[in-house]
Amino acid sequence: MNNACIMKKLCLTILLGLHLGAGAADLANGQRLFASRCSSCHSVGPFARSGFGPQLNALFGRRAGSLPGYGYSTAMKRSNIVWSDKTLTSFLDDPDDLVPGTKMRFWGMSNEKQVADLLAYLRSQQQVQLR
Numbered sequence: 001m002n003n004a005c006i007m008k009k010l011c012l013t014i015l016l017g018l019h020l021g022a023g024a025a026d027l028a029n030g031q032r033l034f035a036s037r038c039s040s041c042h043s044v045g046p047f048a049r050s051g052f053g054p055q056l057n058a059l060f061g062r063r064a065g066s067l068p069g070y071g072y073s074t075a076m077k078r079s080n081i082v083w084s085d086k087t088l089t090s091f092l093d094d095p096d097d098l099v100p101g102t103k104m105r106f107w108g109m110s111n112e113k114q115v116a117d118l119l120a121y122l123r124s125q126q127q128v129q130l131r
């Protein structure tokens with residue numbers, strides 16, 4: 001094997017590594033983001049309860065504004081949204097733009113990588129059984 005070939009293999013390996021790294025969501029980072037950006041108002045996990053904001057277990061496929069016992073804004077209840085990667089990405093980017101009149105006060109999060117990590121973390125709480 002000549003040097004050029006070795007270099008080529010090395011480059012390919014590195015490129016592939018970078019590519020996989022960029023594609024895979026980072027759950028630990030998602031958890032950190034949830035803790036720093038969402039958990040003052042929301043909770044997830046077996047002990048999650050709605051508080052200032054609704055609890056966010058099993059969020060994917062949930063109709064917006066549908067948890068019994070939580071006092072949503074009329075705007076959220078009437079929004080007719082089902083939470084998915086697409087609707088959550090748009091909501092997090094600008095809550096008041098997707099749901100005008102929502103009572104969630106949040107500046108927005110639009111960094112694609114951060115949103116992907118955060119959504120992967122939320123998805124990991126999809127099957128949680130409440131205790």
Ligand code: HEC
Binds near residue numbers: 038039075
């Ligand atoms: C300052 C408090 C606050 C912060 C911070 C906050 N939220 Fe909210 N969130 C709320 C409130 C209040 C509502 C209810 C909105 C309504 O009824 O209009 C809500 C609603 C939601 C809903 C709709 C849930 C449902 O049952 O339909 C989602 C999804 C959501 N928030 C996700 C997030 C995520 C993810 C973060 C962090 C990136 C976050 N929120 C940060 C207060 C907050």
